[in-house]
Amino acid sequence: MIKHLGIIGAGTMGAGIAQAAALSKVEVVLYDINDTILRQALERVKTDFKKGVEKGKLTSEQTTEAFGRIHPRTRLADLSHSDIVIEAVIEDLRIKKDLFKHLEADTRPTTILASNTSSLSITAIASAARYPERFVGMHFFNPVQRMKLVEIVLGQRTSPETAQRAIDCARQLGKTTVVAKDTPGFIVNRVARPFYGEALRLLDENVASVEEIDRIVRIEGGFAMGPFELMDLIGLDVNLAVTQSIHEQFFGEPRYRPHSIQKKMVESGMLGRKAGQGFYKYEKKG
Amino acid sequence: MKKTKPPRQKSKRTKSEGGAGAKVYIVGESPMVEEYAELCATKGYSVQVQWNQEPTRKPVFQSSHITCSSAIPTTSALALELTNTDLVRKRQNLDRLDRALPSTAAILSSSVTVTATEQSGWIKQKHRLVGFGVLPTLVLKPLVEVAPTVFSPAETLNVVQRFFHSVGKEMALVQDRVGMVLPRILCQIINEAAFALQEEVASPQDIDTAMKLGTNHPFGPIEWADRIGVGQVNAVLTALQNDLQEDRYRISPLLRHMAQTGEWWKRTTYFIRKD
Numbered sequence: 223m224i225k226h227l228g229i230i231g232a233g234t235m236g237a238g239i240a241q242a243a244a245l246s247k248v249e250v251v252l253y254d255i256n257d258t259i260l261r262q263a264l265e266r267v268k269t270d271f272k273k274g275v276e277k278g279k280l281t282s283e284q285t286t287e288a289f290g291r292i293h294p295r296t297r298l299a300d301l302s303h304s305d306i307v308i309e310a311v312i313e314d315l316r317i318k319k320d321l322f323k324h325l326e327a328d329t330r331p332t333t334i335l336a337s338n339t340s341s342l343s344i345t346a347i348a349s350a351a352r353y354p355e356r357f358v359g360m361h362f363f364n365p366v367q368r369m370k371l372v373e374i375v376l377g378q379r380t381s382p383e384t385a386q387r388a389i390d391c392a393r394q395l396g397k398t399t400v401v402a403k404d405t406p407g408f409i410v411n412r413v414a415r416p417f418y419g420e421a422l423r424l425l426d427e428n429v430a431s432v433e434e435i436d437r438i439v440r441i442e443g444g445f446a447m448g449p450f451e452l453m454d455l456i457g458l459d460v461n462l463a464v465t466q467s468i469h470e471q472f473f474g475e476p477r478y479r480p481h482s483i484q485k486k487m488v489e490s491g492m493l494g495r496k497a498g499q500g501f502y503k504y505e506k507k508g
Numbered sequence: 509m510k511k512t513k514p515p516r517q518k519s520k521r522t523k524s525e526g527g528a529g530a531k532v533y534i535v536g537e538s539p540m541v542e543e544y545a546e547l548c549a550t551k552g553y554s555v556q557v558q559w560n561q562e563p564t565r566k567p568v569f570q571s572s573h574i575t576c577s578s579a580i581p582t583t584s585a586l587a588l589e590l591t592n593t594d595l596v597r598k599r600q601n602l603d604r605l606d607r608a609l610p611s612t613a614a615i616l617s618s619s620v621t622v623t624a625t626e627q628s629g630w631i632k633q634k635h636r637l638v639g640f641g642v643l644p645t646l647v648l649k650p651l652v653e654v655a656p657t658v659f660s661p662a663e664t665l666n667v668v669q670r671f672f673h674s675v676g677k678e679m680a681l682v683q684d685r686v687g688m689v690l691p692r693i694l695c696q697i698i699n700e701a702a703f704a705l706q707e708e709v710a711s712p713q714d715i716d717t718a719m720k721l722g723t724n725h726p727f728g729p730i731e732w733a734d735r736i737g738v739g740q741v742n743a744v745l746t747a748l749q750n751d752l753q754e755d756r757y758r759i760s761p762l763l764r765h766m767a768q769t770g771e772w773w774k775r776t777t778y779f780i781r782k783d
């Protein structure tokens with residue numbers, strides 16, 4: 223059982239994981255570089271809790287209690303009592319490696335060190351570590367509150383005990399786990415590539431229009447959303463970045479090659495829903 | 509033999525409400541033949557079926573309006589050719605249909621692994637053939653991809669449109685290209701999953717779980733391959749590879765192996781679980 227969870231990075235993912243953990247009665251130390259960021263993160267958690275209560279999914283006692291379990295901190299040494307530390311800072315190998323180096327000095331050797339990275343290699347993050355066997359990937363999905371899945375990513379030197387403790391931790395947070403080897407894109411981001419890649423090629427080859435492809439995939443395929451609607455939701459910039467990263471990590475394997483349609487749209491600022499325009503037009507909010 | 513009295517052709521108005529006893533001849537591969545036969549029969553068509561190869565387990569049809577016979581009824585206004593894997597056989601089937609059917613009859617032929625245009629070159633009366641998308645289990649969906657050719661006149665398309673309407677399907681007209689839309693996307697996802705499986709990135713169960721929970725796919729790719737049939741998936745991928753001539757459409761050796769042995773699950777779990 224995890225009693226103390228440390229989280230590094232109070233961004234979209236870090237705050238989401240903190241929220242899920244606190245609701246599962248885990249004490250959370252949430253670390254980020256300054257108080258303003260931490261305050262904003264707690265504000266987001268509070269808003270989300272409020273929505274949960276309004277919808278009748280959570281009680282106000284539950285959320286008050288949970289909120290009290292999240293302890294914002296700006297000193298890394300405050301994570302030293304954690305059973306497990308999940309890192310969710312910006313996607314930068316140098317920053318992550320550096321943080322873990324400090325953390326290794328501050329924590330017990332039995333503390334599990336996990337990274338929520340989407341596209342970096344767990345093996346590479348653990349490469350400078352003294353105890354690489356206690357490093358593991360815990361890949362949550364956005365939004366953490368709603369997405370049930372966590373990919374447990376095994377680095378080259380991750381020990382079976384570490385993997386098991388990461389699995390137990392994710393389950394304690396109410397998640398379903400799958401285990402993946404440390405390979406580009408793990409499972410989901412990799413196997414989902416053709417959903418977008420083939421759709422873009424079909425469009426480029428004029429086999430059918432954006433609307434028709436989406437309609438076919440939804441009605442004939444039974445998908446909740448067509449590939450273009452989904453790219454608009456994810457953001458074309460984010461989608462392109464994931465594709466590019468996997469393509470590079472596989473040394474240019476043509477199955478992952480990005481498409482010029484994506485690039486052009488990103489360059490023109492047609493990033494999808496958040497920009498009001500992607501493959502479809504969206505009414506601007508407010 | 510069960511036989512329903514075919515009521516006289518109803519007026520145009522009521523046609524959309526079902527087959528009204530009109531005859532449909534269906535030939536091709538199992539289980540698509542059974543799936544389409546049931547669909548047509550429940551919508552009031554009088555259906556005659558023939559398989560390229562009798563299914564190992566003889567299907568028990570729900571409807572009594574389905575008969576099995578190799579003789580092509582010369583009064584059929586419509587025939588469906590549902591072969592994706594054995595293209596030599598497909599060509600023979602189409603040739604037989606073209607000779608036996610009245611020249612007013614339309615042929616709807618699966619164009620997932622070979623374009624409708626190429627197929628219309630195999631027969632004399634090119635105008636009567638229209639391509640459409642068929643893969644096992646997708647038959648039951650309320651939308652169908654239809655690929656007319658340069659030879660398809662409006663009359664043929666009208667027959668096709670009325671038919672799909674009568675069996676409760678909306679049409680999506682797509683360009684006549686190998687793989688069409690959904691089969692191409694689906695089979696490439698399955699191919700990618702097969703590569704991941706082959707590289708032992710994860711177990712088949714975990715790949716399915718991940719895709720359903722992580723990105724909301726209605727089925728996992730391995731599950732999907734089982735539903736559609738690995739042989740069919742392999743046929744689609746092979747056709748894409750030949751048509752597009754790109755490395756991107758290289759087929760996972762594991763998937764090809766599964767298609768040859770028909771042992772997707774057992775073999776994969778055997779490979780993955782060494783313990």
Ligand SMILES: NC(=O)c1ccc[n+]([C@@H]2O[C@H](COP(=O)([O-])OP(=O)(O)OC[C@H]3O[C@@H](n4cnc5c(N)ncnc54)[C@H](O)[C@@H]3O)[C@@H](O)[C@H]2O)c1
Nearest residue numbers: 231232233234235254255310311312313338339340362364
């Ligand atoms: N957003 C997603 O959809 C998603 C999904 C799965 C995984 N991830 C991964 O999660 C991680 C975080 O992503 P995010 O979307 O939450 O990013 P974000 O930009 O919302 O948050 C990053 C946070 O890290 C903090 N940070 C930066 N440098 C730091 C440092 N040196 N020390 C402490 N904190 C620092 C920032 O202040 C910020 O609050 C990335 O590795 C990303 O790949 C993201």
